[in-house]
Amino acid sequence: MPQVPPPKRHPYNQWSPDARALDLVGDKWTLLIVRDLAAGPRRFVELQRVLPGISTEQLRSRLNRMVADGMLTRQRFREVPPRVDYELTERARELLPVLAELARWGYEWTWSAPRENELVDIGAIIRLAPGLVHPPAKLSGSVELLVTDTSKGAAPYLVTVSGGAVALTERADVGADACVVGSQDAWIRAFAPDGNRDGLEITGDRTLAASVLDGLALSEQESPAVVVAA
Numbered sequence: 001m002p003q004v005p006p007p008k009r010h011p012y013n014q015w016s017p018d019a020r021a022l023d024l025v026g027d028k029w030t031l032l033i034v035r036d037l038a039a040g041p042r043r044f045v046e047l048q049r050v051l052p053g054i055s056t057e058q059l060r061s062r063l064n065r066m067v068a069d070g071m072l073t074r075q076r077f078r079e080v081p082p083r084v085d086y087e088l089t090e091r092a093r094e095l096l097p098v099l100a101e102l103a104r105w106g107y108e109w110t111w112s113a114p115r116e117n118e119l120v121d122i123g124a125i126i127r128l129a130p131g132l133v134h135p136p137a138k139l140s141g142s143v144e145l146l147v148t149d150t151s152k153g154a155a156p157y158l159v160t161v162s163g164g165a166v167a168l169t170e171r172a173d174v175g176a177d178a179c180v181v182g183s184q185d186a187w188i189r190a191f192a193p194d195g196n197r198d199g200l201e202i203t204g205d206r207t208l209a210a211s212v213l214d215g216l217a218l219s220e221q222e223s224p225a226v227v228v229a230a
Helices: 017-025 030-036 044-050 056-068 096-109 122-126 184-191 206-216
Strands: 072-077 083-088 141-150 153-162 165-169 178-182 201-204
Touching (some): 122 141, 122 153, 178 206
Antiparallel strands (some): 153 165, 178 201
């Protein structure tokens, strides 16, 4: 049995495993922090960049609490300016399938094209890959996903498939077995309810690439039951 984290300031005070879990992950931003650390450690400023809308104080408070709860590790480096990296522990990493199930529910019941005031970060969907993508065990290899026109230039993601498991890193790899490239608008169309991939350029192992894309987005056979109006 792992060490039980200390009780939070405002617990549900209910002796039930789901209530205990929500004591740790039910706060706003906590699960998104887990999602955005799925590809590996990040600095505080990097988390601020991928979590628009969270204040500096909110983020600092959440990270401190998650470290205290045993969900994150914090490593300080003797650099100028100071550098602090946050990384998921095994306890937090086991939430990735839970996040994936939440995303599937979101696809089925809440999904639509982007709303007017929603910030679009294709990486927020791609970072769900370790939980969402379940390729056949016989498939193996790596797929580079490239969003070409983000605010910081091209954003590469590398999805590695082996034995039915998936790992994600945020880097380019010229030796990848497949590559999927598109503008942000092309990726939006691919991940939208109708799943139009015409704007994506796919090279290399198309079967491997399709397996990753099918996991990340709605397939034609899994159209949403309800589409929320933009």
